[in-house]
Structure formats: C-alpha cells, structure tokens
Amino acid sequence: xxxxxxxxxxxxxxxxxxxxxxxxxxxxxxxxxxxxxxxxxxxxxxxxxxxxxxxxxxxxxxxxxxxxxxxxxxxxxxxxxxxxxxxxxxxxxxxxxxxxxxxxxxxxxxxxxxxxxxxxxxxxxxxxxxxxxxxxxxxxxxxxxxxxxxxxxxxxxxxxxxxxxxxxxxxxxxxxxxxxxxxxxxxxxxxxxxxxxxxxxxxxxxxxxxxxxxxxxxxxxxxxxxxxxxxxxxxxxxxxxxxxxxxxxxxxxxxxxxxxxxxxxxxxxxxxxxxxxxxxxxxxxxxxxxxxxxxxxxxxxxxxxxxxxxxxxxxxxxxxxxxxxxxxxxxxxxxxxxxxxxxxxxxxxxxxxxxxxxxxxxxxxxxxxxxxxxxxxxxxxxxxxxxxxxxxxxxxxxxxxxxxxxxxxxxxxxxxxxxxxxxxxxxxxxxxxxxxxxxxxxxxxxxxxxxxxxxx
Numbered sequence: 001x002x003x004x005x006x007x008x009x010x011x012x013x014x015x016x017x018x019x020x021x022x023x024x025x026x027x028x029x030x031x032x033x034x035x036x037x038x039x040x041x042x043x044x045x046x047x048x049x050x051x052x053x054x055x056x057x058x059x060x061x062x063x064x065x066x067x068x069x070x071x072x073x074x075x076x077x078x079x080x081x082x083x084x085x086x087x088x089x090x091x092x093x094x095x096x097x098x099x100x101x102x103x104x105x106x107x108x109x110x111x112x113x114x115x116x117x118x119x120x121x122x123x124x125x126x127x128x129x130x131x132x133x134x135x136x137x138x139x140x141x142x143x144x145x146x147x148x149x150x151x152x153x154x155x156x157x158x159x160x161x162x163x164x165x166x167x168x169x170x171x172x173x174x175x176x177x178x179x180x181x182x183x184x185x186x187x188x189x190x191x192x193x194x195x196x197x198x199x200x201x202x203x204x205x206x207x208x209x210x211x212x213x214x215x216x217x218x219x220x221x222x223x224x225x226x227x228x229x230x231x232x233x234x235x236x237x238x239x240x241x242x243x244x245x246x247x248x249x250x251x252x253x254x255x256x257x258x259x260x261x262x263x264x265x266x267x268x269x270x271x272x273x274x275x276x277x278x279x280x281x282x283x284x285x286x287x288x289x290x291x292x293x294x295x296x297x298x299x300x301x302x303x304x305x306x307x308x309x310x311x312x313x314x315x316x317x318x319x320x321x322x323x324x325x326x327x328x329x330x331x332x333x334x335x336x337x338x339x340x341x342x343x344x345x346x347x348x349x350x351x352x353x354x355x356x357x358x359x360x361x362x363x364x365x366x367x368x369x370x371x372x373x374x375x376x377x378x379x380x381x382x383x384x385x386x387x388x389x390x391x392x393x394x395x396x397x398x399x400x401x402x403x404x405x406x407x408x409x410x411x412x413x414x415x416x417x418x419x420x421x422x423x424x425x426x427x428x429x430x431x432x433x434x435x436x437x438x439x440x441x442x443x444x445x446x447x448x449x450x451x452x453x454x455x456x
Contacts, residue, residue, distance in 0.1 A: 003108065003122075005095045007058050008080055017041050018051045019081055022061060022073050030147065031070035075124055078149050082122070082183035091178045091185055092118060104155070104246075110185065119174070119189070121159075123152040123182040123246075152182035155246040160184050161315055162222075162245035169220060169311065171213070172241045189243070191235035194270075203275040206238055207267070211299065213242060214263055218304045221251050221312035227263035229270045250312035257301045264298050 021040035025032030038048040052071060055061045060077035064070055073081075086092060092110040099119070100107035110120045126148030160179035163186065167173050175187035200206055214227055224231075225247045233241040249259060271277040293299055 003076065003079055003095075003098070003106070005083070008083065011080070014041075014043055014047060014051050015055060016081070016084060017043065018048060018055060019060065019073070019077055021048075022071055022077075023081060026073060026147070026149070029070070031064045031068070031072050033068055033070045037071065073149060075122075075149070075152075078152075078182060079122055082181040085180045086120075086178060086183065086185065089178065089180075092120070095120070102244075109188070117188050118177065119186050121156070121184045121186065123155045123159075123184075124148075125151045125155060149182065156182045156184050159244075159246045162248055165311055165315055166242075166245070171216070172239070173245075174241065174243065189233045189235075189241050191233040191239075191241060193230060194232040194234050194240075195229040197234060198274075200238060200275060202238060203271060203277055206234070206240065207271050207277060209240055210267055211264070213240070214260070214267070215299050215304060218251055218260060218301070219306060221306055221310050222248050223251060223253070223256055223259045224263055225249055225259045228266040229274075251304075251306065252312065260301045261298075268298065 018037065018041045021037050022032050024040055025036050029036070034049070034052070037052070038046075041048050041051075043051065052061065055077070056063055056071075058076075059074060060080060061071045062074050064072065083095065090113070093113050094111040096109035096111060096117075098106060098108050104125055105121050105123045108120045108122070110118050112118065156179055160176050163173050163176035163184075167175060174189055176184065177187065178185045210232060214224070217224060224242070224245070226244060227242075231242065231244040233243060235241075249256065251260075253259070293303075
C-alpha cells in the first residue's frame with residue numbers, strides 16, 4: 001500500500017484518538033466491535049461513527065461485518081500512528097521519497113528540522129512474497145496466534161536492539177536513532193547496495209573485509225543468516241556497512257553451522273561471478289588467512305572461538321537457551337565447581353579467576369582448625385551441653401507438632417461443618433419432603449370421625 005503522507009495533515013485529534021482505540025482493541029480482538037471502539041475513544045455526541053467513516057474513506061481502517069460489525073487497522077493506519085508519534089517526539093519533521101522496498105519492509109527518506117536526512121524503515125510482514133514467517137523467523141517464540149501488525153512490531157524492536165548493540169561493539173552498521181511500533185529510524189548510509197556495483201578497485205580487500213565481518217559476528221555469538229550482496233552497502237571509498245538484522249540467531253542455534261556456511265557461500269559465489277575473483281590467489285597473498293579455513297579457503301564454523309563477547313546472551317538471540325545462559329554465568333563467576341578428582345590435576349584458569357575465592361576458603365579452613373583445637377580440652381562439657389540441648393529441642397518440637405495437629409483437626413472439622421451447611425442450605429430434609437398436609441381430604445375426614453367415636 002502506497003504511503004500518502006498528504007492525508008496526515010488533514011487528520012484531527014479525534015481521528016488519531018479513534019485509530020488508537022482500534023489499536024488498543026486489537027490486543028484481544030481480530031476485528032474490534034464498533035461498540036468497543038466507541039467506549040474506548042469516548043468521543044462526545046456519538047462522534048466516533050462519523051470519524052470511523054472518515055478513516056474508512058482514507059483506507060486507514062478495514063470494515064468487516066461477516067460475523068459482527070467491526071473494524072481493524074490497516075498498515076497505512078499503523079504507519080500514520082507511528083509517524084505521528086515520531087513527529088511529536090521531534091525525531092523528524094518531513095517524510096520524503098521511497099528509497100527501498102523489500103519482501104519484509106519499505107524504506108523512506110525523512111528529514112529533521114536542521115535538514116539532516118535520515119532513513120525510516122517500516123516493517124510490513126504478511127506480504128504475499130513472504131508469509132512463511134512462523135517457520136523462517138522466531139518472532140512468535142511460544143505464541144500460537146498472531147497478526148501481521150504485531151509481528152512487524154516485534155521485528156522492528158528486534159532490529160533496533162541488534163543495531164544498537166552492534167554499533168556499541170564497533171561493527172559497521174547504521175546509527176539507530178528511534179523505534180516506535182513497526183518503525184525504525186536510523187542514519188542514512190551514503191553508499192550503494194553491493195548488488196548494484198559492477199566494478200571495484202580492490203575486490204580482494206573488500207572480499208576479505210566482508211568475510212572478516214562474518215567471522216567477527218560469530219566470535220561475538222551471532223550469525224547474520226541473510227548476509228548477501230543485497231544487505232551490504234559500499235561507499236565510494238569501498239568501505240562496507242551491514243544492514244537488515246531481524247533474522248539474526250545465536251551460534252548456539254541448532255542450525256547455526258548451516259546458516260554460517262550459507263552466509264559464507266553467498267559471499268564466495270557473488271565475488272566469483274561478478275568480479276572473477278580467484279580465492280586461492282587472494283588467500284596465498286595473506287599469511288594469516290589460512291588459519292581456521294578449509295581447503296577451499298572458507299572459514300570453518302568449528303574453528304571459531306567465542307572470545308569477543310556474548311551478544312546473543314545480551315540480546316536473547318534465537319537459539320540461545322536457558323542452559324547456555326547458565327553455562328556463561330558459571331564461566332563468568334569463575335567456572336563450574338571442579339570434581340573431587342580434578343584437584344590433583346590442577347586448573348590454572350580457575351585459580352586465576354577465583355583467586356579471591358580461594359583465599360576466603362583457606363581462611364575459613366584455618367578458623368575451623370582453631371575451633372577444633374579449642375574444643376579438644378573440653379570434650380565432655382561440650383557433649384553434655386549438646387545432649388541436653390538436643391533433648392530440649394526434641395521436647396519443643398513434639399509440643400509444636402501436637403499443637404499443629406490440634407489446629408489442623410479443628411480447621412478440618414470447621415470446614416466440614418461449613419460444607420455440610422452449604423450443601424443443606426435451601427434444601428428440605430427427607431422428612432419434610434415426604435410429609436404433606438391434607439387440607440379437607442379424605443384422610444382428614446376419616447380422622448375426625450374416629451375422634452368423635454372415641455369421645456362417645
């Protein structure tokens with residue numbers, strides 16, 4: 001759907017109030033009933049229905065009356081809510097042309113008040129070109145039901161978090177500025193997608209730089225999973241910038257090696273076809289490049305060491321489980337506790353990490369020895385005190401147990417009486433149900449005759 005920002009300037013506060021009411025109602029409704037929208041918006045004199053008609057005309061809402069009369073947000077209405085929030089925050093003041101389109105998002109130029117041009121990415125999951133989100137992305141996690149707007153919001157939030165963390169650790173990524181709903185505002189990369197580049201002055205240098213970023217990501221515990229020529233920007237100085245991060249996973253993911261090998265193969269295949277690059281010659285030129293690579297010159301996933309950090313733990317990347325978190329925490333705190341047989345072998349790393357802990361352990365051991373020496377001369381008195389103290393503790397425990405049992409029996413009997421009273425409440429007894437009064441019947445007439453005969 002085309003983003004027509006001109007409509008935005010003609011929308012009033014009541015229009016945005018109703019849009020927000022529909023958004024709130026979609027938390028637990030696929031189609032929000034009209035009565036619920038009216039109750040949430042709280043417009044005077046029935047103005048909600050007039051506003052709904054106006055929003056429906058601009059295609060910000062979709063009307064559905066198949067089961068009941070209701071509305072739902074469209075992507076255009078969700079765009080307007082995000083853009084309005086960004087403008088109110090002062091992130092940007094103008095929206096320009098569309099500069100990119102993909103199977104999951106649209107990218108537009110936006111401008112700040114001082115004239116700085118930024119990039120605004122609007123996630124649009126649910127397009128016909130990409131609907132296998134549940135099997136190819138981990139946005140849902142344990143959830144079974146979803147809608148596309150909510151998934152787009154999760155994707156934007158995840159990408160913003162990854163961009164912030166990668167920028168902090170010195171990776172060549174855009175500067176993440178703000179996030180709201182399914183919208184991410186970032187700095188505009190001054191470059192071109194690598195797929196549009198036909199010629200490079202130093203293709204070997206660019207190739208090694210790109211491959212180095214793949215390995216460096218893995219050392220930080222992350223795999224891009226979509227690292228190809230479409231998601232790499234290059235400027236006039238042949239410096240690269242990575243983009244598109246929602247699909248990143250942890251190196252602990254069960255398919256991590258497959259994703260890593262696929263990213264590497266995409267880079268090799270592109271440079272082989274586009275620039276006729278001979279990888280064996282470029283590898284022979286660099287002495288250090290042979291380390292951790294196979295015969296074809298590709299990096300080996302098994303040879304990568306996670307020595308740079310645990311970004312997958314910080315960002316809860318897909319595939320990073322609770323067990324991995326416990327292992328890392330154990331490693332940070334000084335390693336797992338060594339077995340009884342491992343003391344003779346000696347673990348230098350654990351001794352270096354836990355130097356303070358070992359000093360505390362030695363001091364406590366010395367204190368225990370001193371206490372033992374003090375008690376050697378007074379064994380009989382200590383034993384007598386311990387025996388008398390143990391007898392008193394046993395008696396006190398028995399008394400407490402008896403009291404607890406009495407209270408328990410009392411509570412149970414009280415609950416039983418309450419239950420019986422509730423069961424019989426409003427119900428007649430058996431005798432009351434079987435007894436009846438015969439007013440003027442045959443049995444009462446016979447009883448009267450018998451009484452008169454007896455009196456005679």
